[in-house]
Amino acid sequence: MSNAKDIFLKEATTASADGPQRIFINKALGGYYANRDIQKARYRDWEKARDAASLAKWTAVNDLANTLETFVKKFEGNGGKVHWARDAAEARNIILKLIADAKAKAVVKSKCMTTEEIHLNDALEKAGYSVVESDLGEFIQQLRGEAPYHFVFPCMHVKREEISALFTKHLGTAPTNSPEELTMIARRHLRQLYVDADVGITGANFLIAETGQISITENEGNARLTAALPRVHIALSGIEKVVKNLDDLSVLLPMLATAGAGQPMTCYNTLYSGPQQPGECDGPKEFHLVLLDNARTQLLADPEQRDALHCIRCGACLNVCPIFKNIGGLAYGTTYQGPIGSVITPHLRGLEQWNHLSGASSLCGACTDACPVRIDLHHHLLHNRRNANQASPNLFDRLFHRGFNFVISRPRLFAFGGRVFRFTLPVLKKIPLPYLSAWLKTRDLPPAPAQSFREQWKESNHG
Amino acid sequence: MRISLFIPCFVDQLAPQVGLASVKVLKKLGHEIEFRSEQTCCGQPSFNSGQWDVAREGAIRTLKVFRDAEVVVGPSGSCVAMIKKFYPELLKNTSHAAEADALAQRTFEFSEFIVRKLGITDVGASLKKKVTYHDGCHAMRELRIKEEPRQLLRAVRGLELIETEESESCCGFGGLFAVKFPMISTAMVQVKGGALARTGADYVVSSDPSCLLQIGGWLTREGKPIRPMHIAEVLAEGLTQ
Amino acid sequence: MANAREEILGRIREALKVTAPKPHFKSESHGATHSINAKPWLPDGGETESARLELLSENLAKLKANLIRVPNAAAANQALAQISQTKNWKKVAYHSHPLVSPAAEALPCEKWEVGASLDKQKLEGCDAGVTSCEALVSQLGSILVSSESSGGRSLSILPHVHVVIATTDQVVADLETCFKQVLEKHRSKLPSMLSFITGPSRTGDIERILVLGAHGPKELYVILIG
Ligand code: SF4
Numbered sequence: 001m002s003n004a005k006d007i008f009l010k011e012a013t014t015a016s017a018d019g020p021q022r023i024f025i026n027k028a029l030g031g032y033y034a035n036r037d038i039q040k041a042r043y044r045d046w047e048k049a050r051d052a053a054s055l056a057k058w059t060a061v062n063d064l065a066n067t068l069e070t071f072v073k074k075f076e077g078n079g080g081k082v083h084w085a086r087d088a089a090e091a092r093n094i095i096l097k098l099i100a101d102a103k104a105k106a107v108v109k110s111k112c113m114t115t116e117e118i119h120l121n122d123a124l125e126k127a128g129y130s131v132v133e134s135d136l137g138e139f140i141q142q143l144r145g146e147a148p149y150h151f152v153f154p155c156m157h158v159k160r161e162e163i164s165a166l167f168t169k170h171l172g173t174a175p176t177n178s179p180e181e182l183t184m185i186a187r188r189h190l191r192q193l194y195v196d197a198d199v200g201i202t203g204a205n206f207l208i209a210e211t212g213q214i215s216i217t218e219n220e221g222n223a224r225l226t227a228a229l230p231r232v233h234i235a236l237s238g239i240e241k242v243v244k245n246l247d248d249l250s251v252l253l254p255m256l257a258t259a260g261a262g263q264p265m266t267c268y269n270t271l272y273s274g275p276q277q278p279g280e281c282d283g284p285k286e287f288h289l290v291l292l293d294n295a296r297t298q299l300l301a302d303p304e305q306r307d308a309l310h311c312i313r314c315g316a317c318l319n320v321c322p323i324f325k326n327i328g329g330l331a332y333g334t335t336y337q338g339p340i341g342s343v344i345t346p347h348l349r350g351l352e353q354w355n356h357l358s359g360a361s362s363l364c365g366a367c368t369d370a371c372p373v374r375i376d377l378h379h380h381l382l383h384n385r386r387n388a389n390q391a392s393p394n395l396f397d398r399l400f401h402r403g404f405n406f407v408i409s410r411p412r413l414f415a416f417g418g419r420v421f422r423f424t425l426p427v428l429k430k431i432p433l434p435y436l437s438a439w440l441k442t443r444d445l446p447p448a449p450a451q452s453f454r455e456q457w458k459e460s461n462h463g
Numbered sequence: 464m465r466i467s468l469f470i471p472c473f474v475d476q477l478a479p480q481v482g483l484a485s486v487k488v489l490k491k492l493g494h495e496i497e498f499r500s501e502q503t504c505c506g507q508p509s510f511n512s513g514q515w516d517v518a519r520e521g522a523i524r525t526l527k528v529f530r531d532a533e534v535v536v537g538p539s540g541s542c543v544a545m546i547k548k549f550y551p552e553l554l555k556n557t558s559h560a561a562e563a564d565a566l567a568q569r570t571f572e573f574s575e576f577i578v579r580k581l582g583i584t585d586v587g588a589s590l591k592k593k594v595t596y597h598d599g600c601h602a603m604r605e606l607r608i609k610e611e612p613r614q615l616l617r618a619v620r621g622l623e624l625i626e627t628e629e630s631e632s633c634c635g636f637g638g639l640f641a642v643k644f645p646m647i648s649t650a651m652v653q654v655k656g657g658a659l660a661r662t663g664a665d666y667v668v669s670s671d672p673s674c675l676l677q678i679g680g681w682l683t684r685e686g687k688p689i690r691p692m693h694i695a696e697v698l699a700e701g702l703t704q
Numbered sequence: 705m706a707n708a709r710e711e712i713l714g715r716i717r718e719a720l721k722v723t724a725p726k727p728h729f730k731s732e733s734h735g736a737t738h739s740i741n742a743k744p745w746l747p748d749g750g751e752t753e754s755a756r757l758e759l760l761s762e763n764l765a766k767l768k769a770n771l772i773r774v775p776n777a778a779a780a781n782q783a784l785a786q787i788s789q790t791k792n793w794k795k796v797a798y799h800s801h802p803l804v805s806p807a808a809e810a811l812p813c814e815k816w817e818v819g820a821s822l823d824k825q826k827l828e829g830c831d832a833g834v835t836s837c838e839a840l841v842s843q844l845g846s847i848l849v850s851s852e853s854s855g856g857r858s859l860s861i862l863p864h865v866h867v868v869i870a871t872t873d874q875v876v877a878d879l880e881t882c883f884k885q886v887l888e889k890h891r892s893k894l895p896s897m898l899s900f901i902t903g904p905s906r907t908g909d910i911e912r913i914l915v916l917g918a919h920g921p922k923e924l925y926v927i928l929i930g
Binding site for chain 1: 470472474475476477478479480482483486498500501502503504506508509510511512513514515517520521524600604605631632633635636637639640641642643644645646647648649650651652653654676677679680681683684
């Protein structure tokens with residue numbers, strides 16, 4: 001058994017047994033469901049809009065080399081500088097070097113899952129920089145020393161009392177139970193840090209090939225400040241974030257907001273096309289974009305699951321996922337939690353270590369229905385299971401299924417086996433058989449009938 | 464019409480009453496029923512476990528069983544989805560692809576068959592009970608069956624149909640998932656079963672016997688009064704042959 | 705070692721040798737080429753000017769932004785003065801613009817016109833930032849500001865209150881139209897920042913409870929002339 005799987009099983013067991021926490025998460029999502037439905041109803045045809053969003057991403061991803069090259073040319077024409085990173089280490093080194101070149105002391109970050117993916121904070125802190133996460137949720141998680149719980153709602157599992165205590169401990173503020181006051185404490189604390197920071201690091205939600213702009217979506221305004229006040233702006237983006245043009249964005253921006261957070265539009269959607277221009281009164285003097293591969297091209301090479309690169313990280317699939325809601329986001333142990341994380345993590349970090357995430361699903365398909373860009377999420381979990389079985393078959397599984405197949409390929413043996421099973425079931429229930437005892441721990445089995453359907457059919461219809 | 468019954472393996476062995484009720488209803492509607500005893504299991508457990516080579520053998524066997532059947536009807540959204548949606552995927556680019564597509568066209572889930580294919584919503588049943596309907600995920604999301612079973616239930620004399628807050632939530636069965644990840648599966652059925660119990664209905668009805676096994680197993684263990692019942696059993700109530 | 709750019713592009717080209725099927729759509733409305741024209745499926749932006757104005761005010765209200773409709777520039781100046789008085793502003797920042805300057809200059813408090821270079825510490829001490837905008841989008845209730853039309857990047861985000869002064873002919877139906885206009889207007893060079901502001905800054909990070917004014921302005925006013 002792999003290490004990641006052991007940790008997952010342990011964490012998932014604890015979390016799924018925590019009734020009050022599960023109720024808390026469900027309640028937190030209640031408002032989202034209501035708002036999402038209100039906003040979806042404003043679309044004249046949500047399903048067709050999903051088609052359009054899906055097509056926009058499909059077109060760019062399936063012509064990725066050209067789309068990227070067009071983008072880069074435009075971007076550099078606008079005065080920005082592009083850096084390519086094959087993997088996480090290369091991206092970290094590029095960013096460290098840029099910060100060193102800028103002779104920076106303090107770095108401010110706005111929420112960016114890609115920086116989580118490359119473990120940037122650790123590297124920056126090791127190199128002696130002070131790094132502050134400016135998104136409220138990320139700031140709280142940073143103080144807690146914990147990874148984000150949900151890649152859109154990073155601290156949705158934390159109660160206000162805990163946040164109050166955390167602020168008292170780290171910032172010395174008076175305890176309060178008001179989310180409003182807690183938010184204001186963070187606002188006041190972070191203000192001066194923005195003004196003092198030399199370098200701002202952001203992510204990017206979309207790269208627009210037509211214009212060479214990067215688009216950043218956020219609610220709080222922290223990314224706007226991060227890209228306005230420091231001298232140097234560094235953005236980190238996966239290569240798959242590129243789209244063809246602004247028309248595509250006119251579909252993707254509202255859908256991202258509606259699917260992920262139940263909003264008509266996220267509060268700030270900002271397009272950056274360069275550093276401060278002549279005639280502009282502020283903005284960074286340098287604008288760098290780091291384009292990251294980090295195994296995305298491996299996923300690209302799998303045409304069956306290539307659509308997973310369409311993901312716009314809205315988080316809708318997590319919000320509707322019964323697995324996520326019951327085990328929470330930390331159990332996954334991944335940068336990207338929930339269904340999309342279970343699909344792509346095996347590609348990004350290795351199938352053998354991470355295939356258990358694909359197994360941990362009832363394949364209900366709620367994620368696929370929720371996805372604004374129509375990624376075939378739950379079927380990809382099946383594909384991962386198949387690929388894992390082909391790459392490194394599990395002996396117990398092979399024997400179990402081969403044995404089962406031996407029986408079901410012989411109708412008379414199946415009928416006989418079924419009879420034996422039914423008659424011995426009362427005894428079988430008492431011995432610790434794998435699978436059966438797992439079932440019986442929390443659920444009953446109805447008493448086995450004396451006769452199977454086929455036996456009764458035979459008697460009543462054909463004597 | 465001559466209907467060939469597709470009885471999933473665990474219905475055959477553990478819930479034969481569902482098969483018998485299906486026969487009763489379809490006969491009542493004036494159709495001839497056959498049961499081909501060479502059928503066993505559709506291969507879904509192996510398919511879901513990533514053992515596609517094993518599942519493929521099951522699929523090919525099932526194709527053979529139903530080769531010349533006019534229509535195939537099964538009282539399980541999940542197993543019917545296996546034939547309709549996943550056989551074509553499993554067998555694409557093989558010599559069986561065309562046959563898999565053809566069988567997919569001729570195979571129907573029980574309530575889907577009655578409403579969409581036969582155009583009937585009232586089978587003449589009566590049951591004086593309060594029931595709520597559980598959408599099995601495969602029926603709802605793979606086969607897009609949502610209104611059909613409700614139409615059938617609304618036509619049952621004396622029956623009161625109420626909706627559950629979590630009617631679209633997965634019950635947590637998921638085949639071997641239920642025993643490979645029992646803690647998650649249990650947490651899911653707690654959410655589902657809890658909502659069902661709060662409705663005050665007498666029965667939770669579904670077109671999926673596997674969901675009912677999970678939901679019913681939990682409800683009995685927890686001592687909740689609401690009982691599982693397959694939609695075929697509901698529709699067979701009060702029918703005179 | 706090949707350089708990273710060439711290597712990544714090489715990997716991409718290699719990966720794309722196998723084509724992926726087009727997504728299966730629920731509708732047949734898409735042609736073979738990439739032309740999505742999704743407008744008819746997205747939220748309505750309003751066919752007529754009055755419909756657009758109605759939608760805009762509805763959407764702004766839902767977003768908890770304050771819309772003040774005024775007949776002319778003089779009334780706009782009054783409206784700004786009114787806000788300034790009720791909020792008891794001590795110091796206001798603005799940028800030079802035909803709609804903004806007269807209104808800001810008439811305020812009875814300390815005023816600061818952000819010039820060629822901006823002192824961020826000073827801006828942080830201001831109660832409000834007054835700007836113009838590029839456009840308003842009725843479909844979503846969004847206001848498009850830019851580094852060119854709105855006094856740079858910070859003026860519309862750093863102070864606690866943001867006031868936008870605009871005219872009704874700046875209202876466009878939807879994002880698509882808005883983008884078209886922007887590209888047309890800035891054909892030679894795009895402003896380095898274009899930002900759609902949709903309501904005052906907000907967060908739901910604490911127990912998913914909505915709080916306004918997370919990092920950006922807690923209050924957003926739109927004074928709409930015409
Ligand atoms: S997979 Fe789809 S639903 Fe999930 S985060 Fe990505 S875009 Fe959103």
